[in-house]
Amino acid sequence: MRRFVLLVTLCTAFCACHHNTPLRVGIAETCGESRASVGRSYIDAVSRGGHIPVIIPNAPGAEKWLSEVDLLLLIGGDDIDPARYGEEMLPECGDLEPERDAFEYRLLDVAVRLRKPVLGICRGEQMINVYFGGTLYQDLPSQFDTTVSHRSSEGASHCIHIEPDSRLHGLLGLDTLTVNSFHHQAVKDIAPGFRITARSADGTVEAIESETLPIAGVQFHPERMLQDSAPPLLPLFSDPLRLTGRQ
DSSP: OHHHHHHHHHHHHHHHHHHTOOOEEEEEOOOOSSOOOOOHHHHHHHHHTTOEEEEEOSSSOHHHHHHTOSEEEEOOOSBOOGGGGTOOOOTTOOOBOHHHHHHHHHHHHHHHHHTOOEEEETHHHHHHHHHTTOOEESOHHHHSOOOSOOOOTTOEEEEEEEOTTSHHHHHHOOSEEEEEEOOSOEEOSOOTTEEEEEEETTOOEEEEEESSSSEEEESSOGGGSOOSSSOTTTHHHHSHHHHHTOO
């Protein structure tokens, strides 16, 4: 009997330890000219979530890099080339990052093949949508009728409404949420196989989820909203696999 109790105790301890094992979160670099880097706020957010941030450089061997991490994180940045979604570039479109577009496409190729969980933030969400066949508003102020401020030097803020049957709602337990906003582009046509899981009051897409793959994205910047002692968006970094759909 004592041996049985000891075995159960050891198994319970092992499972608890295994469940709390930190994830290795691979953050795709921003493809700068002289260094492989990511914003410090992403590093801090992943660390505060209890996981290990790993920068994935734009270098040969994407499959090897991705096979060594538990989650791919695509982060914010400049605009995606409209040619990627079959449009001519408008004058209001911002700076492009063709090298980074190509790099993130290669990473997504590998992530899909490996069924690796992917989380996109801001540009990262837009990249996911474009990669899977969706389109973007190249410039919300000139293409979308709205009174909601989505971009300012300090970061605008507004309320979003979360779909009750979404993974985002299941993770946060919230119907509405006030978020920051630093973008002038957004999802226009949702990619096949994806669903919209949150919108702002003007209808702008604020979150998406794949219906078949462990992939999700948010338009806002949760990594910049973790100042409080118990921030409502911390679960996006402490339990990101629940959002992507891979437990």
